[in-house]
Amino acid sequence: MSTPSEQSAARPEPVGPVDSSRIPRYAGPATFARLPRLDEVGGRTDVAVVGVPFDTGVSYRPGARFGGNAIREASRLLRPYNPAQDASPFALAQVADAGDIAANPFRIDEAVETVQAAADEILDSGARMMTLGGDHTIALPLLRAVARKHGPVALLHFDAHLDTWDTYFGAAYTHGTPFRRAVEEGTLDTDALSHVGIRGPLYGRKDLTDDEKMGFGIVTSADVMRRGVDEVAQQLRERIGDRPLYVSIDIDVLDPAHAPGTGTPEAGGLTSRELLEILRGLAGCHLVSADLVEVAPAYDHAEMTAVAASHTAYELTTLMTRQIAEARDGTS
Ligand SMILES: N=C(N)NCCCC(=O)O
Ligand SMILES: [Zn+2]
Numbered sequence: 001m002s003t004p005s006e007q008s009a010a011r012p013e014p015v016g017p018v019d020s021s022r023i024p025r026y027a028g029p030a031t032f033a034r035l036p037r038l039d040e041v042g043g044r045t046d047v048a049v050v051g052v053p054f055d056t057g058v059s060y061r062p063g064a065r066f067g068g069n070a071i072r073e074a075s076r077l078l079r080p081y082n083p084a085q086d087a088s089p090f091a092l093a094q095v096a097d098a099g100d101i102a103a104n105p106f107r108i109d110e111a112v113e114t115v116q117a118a119a120d121e122i123l124d125s126g127a128r129m130m131t132l133g134g135d136h137t138i139a140l141p142l143l144r145a146v147a148r149k150h151g152p153v154a155l156l157h158f159d160a161h162l163d164t165w166d167t168y169f170g171a172a173y174t175h176g177t178p179f180r181r182a183v184e185e186g187t188l189d190t191d192a193l194s195h196v197g198i199r200g201p202l203y204g205r206k207d208l209t210d211d212e213k214m215g216f217g218i219v220t221s222a223d224v225m226r227r228g229v230d231e232v233a234q235q236l237r238e239r240i241g242d243r244p245l246y247v248s249i250d251i252d253v254l255d256p257a258h259a260p261g262t263g264t265p266e267a268g269g270l271t272s273r274e275l276l277e278i279l280r281g282l283a284g285c286h287l288v289s290a291d292l293v294e295v296a297p298a299y300d301h302a303e304m305t306a307v308a309a310s311h312t313a314y315e316l317t318t319l320m321t322r323q324i325a326e327a328r329d330g331t332s
């Protein structure tokens with residue numbers, strides 16, 4: 001048995017973000033949170049932040065292909081200590097920016113395969129993924145890769161939309177259909193599926209009955225307001241239990257007042273404060289990977305959507321590195 005100090009002596013210190021008290025935070029290239037690139041940490045990392053600049057699956061406004069880089073730009077202002085989770089996420093484990101997956105913008109089927117192959121490779125290296133979309137189509141290949149490694153996973157899906165529709169214009173792979181495909185393919189543990197933030201008009205009542213048959217539970221945007229974030233987080237934690245968990249966040253879960261920069265906005269959404277607090281309430285869950293999608297900077301104002309997204313990804317990476325540290329040396 002080695003003591004904790006011997007363990008940390010054997011483990012190389014993670015390479016953290018560029019120090020913004022020495023190099024202005026607006027200088028230099030924008031990696032997520034000014035973290036090192038993957039090649040700057042020898043090609044191995046505990047958490048890989050990955051962009052997927054792909055938006056060929058959208059049903060309305062395009063532009064989410066620019067989301068990942070907008071989030072990286074806005075993330076320059078993140079600081080290394082997260083008081084809400086009492087953790088310095090980038091000191092607990094290595095987090096690195098693994099760049100973008102080059103998905104074909106003209107062939108959706110091929111893009112889905114490319115994303116899956118790249119995700120397989122990252123997960124096989126032992127890293128968890130924090131993926132920055134891109135539109136919601138990419139959740140399908142990401143879930144395939146995660147299930148290949150962990151088996152069927154619990155899903156916590158934050159979105160205004162169900163995204164369990166069947167097809168659009170006969171197309172099976174779109175941003176409105178990833179979770180129906182994922183259920184059909186058996187990548188999800190159907191005892192632990194939740195949508196949070198659902199609201200707005202549907203095509204018909206059948207959308208809800210189909211969704212329920214697939215196994216999803218719904219916490220509407222109004223439920224969050226009425227019950228409050230602590231009760232909602234507790235209910236979600238109970239449903240997830242100790243299963244491997246995948247979190248998929250469509251930024252349109254936020255009200256357009258908080259996140260106007262997205263392709264299919266719906267009134268009556270969560271505040272960014274509510275979203276961040278629910279995420280913090282997931283501490284202790286076995287979060288294996290996450291995505292954050294649908295940031296479309298062309299419709300953004302004053303970077304408000306990208307800032308909300310950068311803080312959301314920060315909370316998620318904090319959850320991941322806390323869990324990695326806990327599993328490694330029993331502390332966070
Ligand atoms: N995944 C997002 N953002 N939107 C899905 C909306 C699908 C529709 O237009 O009915
Ligand atoms: Zn949505």
Ligand SMILES: [Zn+2]
Pocket residue numbers: 136159161163175250294
């Ligand atoms: Zn969505």
